Amino acid sequence: MSWFKRSLALAVAAGTLAITAPALAAPPTVQPYNWKSVEVLGGGFVSGVVYHPTEKGLVYIRTDIGGAYRLDRATNRWVALNDDLKRADGQLAGALSLAVDPQDPNRLYMAAGEYTGPYARGGALLRSTDRGTTWIKAELPVKIGGNEDGRNTGERLMVDPVQGAVLFLGAKDGLYRSTDHGASWSPVETFPKVHVTLVAFDPVERTKTGETAILYAGFATSHGGGLLVSTDGGIRWGLVDGQPKGLIPHHLALDANGGVYIAYGNALGPNGVTDGAVWKMDPDSGAWTDISPIKPDAGDVFGYGGLSLDPAHPGVIVVSTLDRWGRGDEVFRSTNGGKTWKGLREKSEHDTGGAPWVRGLEGKAARAMGHWIGDIDIDPTNPDEAIYVTGYGLWRTRNLTEADRSGRTDWRFDDEGLEETVALGLVSPPNGASGGAPLVSAIGDIGGFRHDDLDSARGSRYFAPHGGTNRGLDYAELAPDILVRTSDPTPTGGFHSTDGGKTWTAFASSPPRGSNPDTGRIALSADGKRMVWALRGAPPYVSSDDGRTWRPVQGVAPGERLDFTPVSDRVNPSRFYLYDAAQGAVLASTDGGESFKTTAHNLPSGRSLKAVPGAEGELWLPTNQGLMRSTNGGDSFKAVGGVDEAGLVGFGKAAPGQTHPAVFVWGKVDGVEGVFRSDDVGKTWIKLHDERWGFAELRALSGDPSRFGRVYLGVHGRGILYGDPPADGAAPAKN
The missing domain is CATH 2.130.10.10 (YVTN repeat-like/Quinoprotein amine dehydrogenase)
Structure with missing residues (x-):
């Protein structure tokens, strides 16, 4: 058996990436959004x-x-x-x-x-x-x-x-x-x-x-x-x-x-x-x-x-x-x-x-x-x-x-119009009992915000304590008033909120931090009772008591380079996932993050793995070879047709007549760079801007679960932008 056939047989047996993509999607149309800054x-x-x-x-x-x-x-x-x-x-x-x-x-x-x-x-x-x-x-x-x-x-x-x-x-x-x-x-x-x-x-x-x-x-x-x-x-x-x-x-x-x-x-x-x-x-x-x-x-x-x-x-x-x-x-x-x-x-x-x-x-x-x-x-x-x-x-x-x-x-402080933050995390929780804000941000250097009013910094809540550079940010999908965030310079490196980000309490402890201050990424279970936290360059840890104690997760192989992104299933509180960027692998847990097993490997180099709200076991992975999708808890991935490269992916409210959330991606579709939306699970794509916007580097992206079409972008050095479809409902034009 040839090396190629042997490698392919092993990959299929391990449940890894399905290289064969579906038929190519139609070329993206263009529907220039109305873009505004989220005021900071x-x-x-x-x-x-x-x-x-x-x-x-x-x-x-x-x-x-x-x-x-x-x-x-x-x-x-x-x-x-x-x-x-x-x-x-x-x-x-x-x-x-x-x-x-x-x-x-x-x-x-x-x-x-x-x-x-x-x-x-x-x-x-x-x-x-x-x-x-x-x-x-x-x-x-x-x-x-x-x-x-x-x-x-x-x-x-x-x-x-x-x-x-x-x-x-x-x-x-x-x-x-x-x-x-x-x-x-x-x-x-x-x-x-x-x-x-x-x-x-x-x-x-x-x-x-x-x-x-x-x-x-x-x-x-x-x-x-x-x-x-x-x-x-x-x-x-x-x-x-x-x-x-x-x-x-x-x-x-x-x-x-x-x-x-x-x-x-x-x-x-x-x-x-x-x-x-x-x-x-x-x-x-x-x-x-x-x-x-x-x-x-x-x-x-x-x-x-x-x-x-x-x-x-x-x-x-x-x-x-x-x-x-x-x-x-x-x-x-x-x-x-x-x-x-x-x-x-x-x-x-x-x-x-x-x-x-x-x-x-x-x-x-x-x-x-x-x-x-x-x-x-x-x-x-x-x-x-x-x-x-x-x-x-x-x-x-x-x-x-x-x-x-x-x-x-x-x-x-005459800074109206000047937006220079670097948002490292954006989440848009569905409205909780405390009246959820449309957006919560984790920002480099200055902390972050609960953005009660997208157009007013004065009308929003600044994190207290702000915690300097905030990196990881997540909310509980089934209990959206519960949020967690990580913070580089603070003693225990993280905070917990039970009122939608209005107030925050520091974790009582943290995993071993060593000399690296980068607090990496954190994931919160769908019911808000468990956390999996991966500091940069470190193995992931799990907590089931709001951060009072932490223990290493099981099933993660040691290595010279550790680069994990934890993700929680948005439906099942017992399911967590890890994207191992160093090994090009996805690991899955069904016991609340206590232990993980590798479900897919040999994946292309990727960014942040995302789980889909309302769909247990559905994961999307943006990579330098396209956008990958799994519908079986990470056991296998298939390429989404037409997407040449993907840097970030996010989800928002489904289009009228659709059940699957709208998909947003920053990347390249059919040779065209930009920010795109798909209302039909990746079959067709709409580019959301004209040449006035280049979106050179995005650090975070999220759709809005309550408003169809809205997307939030963390633009490197240019603050946070939010975009809505044109108010006149103009049909997208061919690119």
Whole structure:
């Protein structure tokens, strides 16, 4: 018998994947949904702010994993500018730097990329002539680390203020130049191979070809950093004499006379900065002056991050501390060029606006200003407006100059439209006795929510305790008021709720956690009486007493790599399943998770196994080779026709006239990428969006059991979206 036939016979005997798929489904039709954000507001690191120097009210922000935004002054909402990115370009949501053209307010440039490691996508320069509404992509000869250390510094992408076709871009390996509005790039060969943190033009002189002659570039090395200058339009570079030693320039601004102001830290940030200063250089004499508001010491370690000047009022400067974890970060203001300073925190008022959860996140009174204040900017057309960034969003004031009179400044969490969370788990329980919310989320870094009102963060309940990064999330299908969630930084790693997520109680204990803080995934039995929990890199454990005690499940083979996802049957409380990603296998339990047996193996590489509500033993597995379905408790799987790849799968209310829940999938159907719905158990598929949405990376997906057609998406770095079919009931169109 041949190897192939022998392997096939063994696979059939073991009850593994049925490779033969049913007849191919019809090509997907398109029915663009109405998409809205589930309002959280902020929730991620805003790494920089860029005002246009002359166009009144035009301001952009950049984020490390959520792209760029523009403020719509008419609605006072931030408009996302990169929602069309597709999977191949998902890492371009890392906005390392933004640049505006001082002569053309419609032009916008974005240095895009999240990482610079060996498996990262190459960087790209996104260019727009309509303020970010549409983009043209130019591949860069260098990778871009928009979510790496130093993303808080800048700006390192700059447009020549007198020759708009000329741009400079600082990267981790030096400086690059474009002369065609960013369409093509070449390295500046005379520039050293160092990590560039910022680029700045001083427009007081021009070259013979009409370009700005004087440029500055801040850089970092393993031994500190420094400031380089060019006086011939960027052809030759040299170190600026007399500058501070051992510090890295984070932000730089020039006054009308060419005076240079720099905020320094001893590390790239946004973490790990323990020293820093603010310095001023006189361009005529070359003299440097330390104008730091306060100096770090052994009992008060921090650096300086943001710095901005008011161009209409010489001598006005604002700076921010960075990583002042002990005493809390501060914003300082000077009106005399840094001779004297006034701290703003003590008399500041902070209005959380529509996001009262912010106070629950920060907690300590000393954290009133927030953390990771890597940038602060004064509106160059309005001296009363300023924005500073934090690790969870931004704050804006409209009475900055009041600090010069009474000392008070009023700041608001003006993050409407800005959604940068990473939802790692989404569930939509059917209404329970306590009046279930339509959605419950587990979110990285900030915790999660019971979303009583999808359109209002204020009208929803923030987890208390929030528990930092929450990963695992499940509810009891037959008792939906019972929920469980896992939480990385908390002592026992998990919480239990019996009122639909309104209140939470910490588990009394946890399985052995070792040194890995990742709390992995958890499954709750259909009646809410048992849990199976698999921490990352660990074997699964079971509890039958609400987490007071845990014991290892039986039947799981040891291995060098452990990667389990537990799933509960949505009908039978005694049935649990495990997807073993390391072995490509599914294991099943019929004794409440106490013991498991392998039922299927040699499965393609997959993601989260899902059980179907109302159908005992029905499982769906999204894989890189398609979507697999089992109707016999995991004994065998068959491929769903037409689905080429699947990343996530979920279920919602059945279509009228149907009994099986609607199926939602993020993946590729008949060669088309996107988010799809099937109302007939995978026979036909409908694509739920047009090209305005790319859905580059989803981390969670769920249908709604109470509302046909609704789907919830956890978009990496773009928060949570919910989509509904068009209200007019328009029929899907052929793709």
